[in-house]
Structure formats: structure tokens, C-alpha cells
Amino acid sequence: MLANHAEPELGIHLRSLVVLLPDPEPHTSIMGYVGGEHPTDWKVTDAPDKYIELLRKSIIGIEIDIDRLEGKFKMSQEMGKGDREGVASGFGKLQSHVAQQIGCIVKQRSDEKDQ
Template identity: 35%
Template structure:
């Protein structure tokens, strides 16, 4: 990944927070026919990523494969009109702000019903937490859950290398970054509030 120094994010807690907040990853592997990409959620547990796929998914046959997981945080178009410096010099252009985390590791395929059930309970409890009446695995008949477990395999990726790129106008003066945060909040489109919040957090951390 192209990584200008001012956009490099090395804080482990910031990288893990993005993964937990945006757990839906693009999983890139090199299969017989070339590069392939799959898309699925992961749970980060003690520095290890856990997920699952249908047995028919090509990932289920790639135990030991080298993988790249891409976690995409908030992103959005940035108008030069939001920069105070643009109104003074005109020497600004549009850009796109975003935050991504790349995880490199080896894929471990797990065919263990008890392990899978624990994973599904963890995932369900996590993602149902905000519901008025959270759904639990025990809400479904046992035979239905057992049938579902037989149709999937688990995936585990131990993190061998992790890199983050948080492109949030760090190459601009503070007043321009403040202008972007204000512009995003005013526009309030899809993901704008999240991107503005991440930029504000970055300002506090710097």
C-alpha cells in the first residue's frame, strides 16, 4: 500500500478500534486461477481474527494460504471550498479522505462444531447488542443450528503484519483540517459524521 509518512497510522489501539468498528473485511488470496477476493465479517480476539464461511466457499479449501484482509473505515469526498487557504490563494484541489487497515497473515481453516458455535454466539451477542430484544442462538431450534453448523467452517488469521493508512488531511494546516471537519458535519451525507468524528479524534491524539 502506498504510504506517505504523514498518513501512516501505527497505534495498535487505533488499528484495532477500526477493525472492531468496521469488521466487514475484503479477504484477498491467491488461488489456482489467480487472485480472488471474498467479503465477510471478522471478530478480533486477542490479536487473532475469527470468521466463518460456507463449506462451498473457496476459502474453505485454502488452509495455510497467505491472506490479506482489508478493513475499510469511513471515507468521503473533500471539497477544497472547505479550506480557508483556498479562499486566500486558490491553490487547493479536491481529495478523498479515508481510513483503512491491512492485515497480513496465514489462513487456518477450522472444522470444529464446538469452536464454531462459540464463534457464532460471540458474533451474535456482539452485533445484536443494540437491539431492543437481542436474538440469541438458543432462540432457534437445536436441529436448525446443528444443520447450519455442518454447512460452515471456521477461519482464523493470526496477525503477522498490520498497517494502517488514515488519510485525514494531515498534510494540511490545522485550520484547513478544522474546515474539513465542519464541512463534513454540515454536508452530513452517508459516512460524513463518522469521518468527521475520526478526524476530530486524530486531532486530539496529535
């Protein structure tokens, strides 16, 4: 994620090209895909051929070629000063190291906005 700390608002922009996949063959390779780090006990190829063919007819495949993805860092700085202070304080009171770090970031971003 790209961050622009000078901008107070959140913005995420995705620019891509979407292509319809007319050939049904690639669909078989994506049916049942859950990602490389999420193993599955079942594979599409375990199903009967008739079932796979039925699935294949119901799938419209697309390919998304991501050209650029941009985002901006946001930590409540779009809120009013009182709200920002409350958010920072609330996170600071939680019994979690991560929450306390978030509270510090919100406070820091709030202080930057007030300058």
C-alpha cells in the same frame, strides 16, 4: 492505528495467518456472536437442535491470527493545494467541534506538505 506523518498516502497493511477449522464444535460458539458490547435478545442455543445442526452444516469456520496491523494517517494531503484548502475550509464552516478540529488537522497537514 499506527501513523507515519511523513508519508502523504494512506496505507493499511494486515499480515495474518488464516486457519480452516475442521472441527464443527467451535462453530457453535461463534454462531450468533455479535461482540461483547452488543447484547442480543436471542442465543443460538434457544433454537431447536435440528435448526442448530442445519446451521452448523452451512458454516465454514476460519480462525484469523493477526500478526501485525499497520496504518497511516491521512487527511487529504494527496489532493492538490486548492482541494486541500477547500476541504479544510468546508470542515471549518460546519457547526461541529469535531468537524472544526478535522478542518484544522487538514490545514496543518496541508501546510506541512507545502513546506
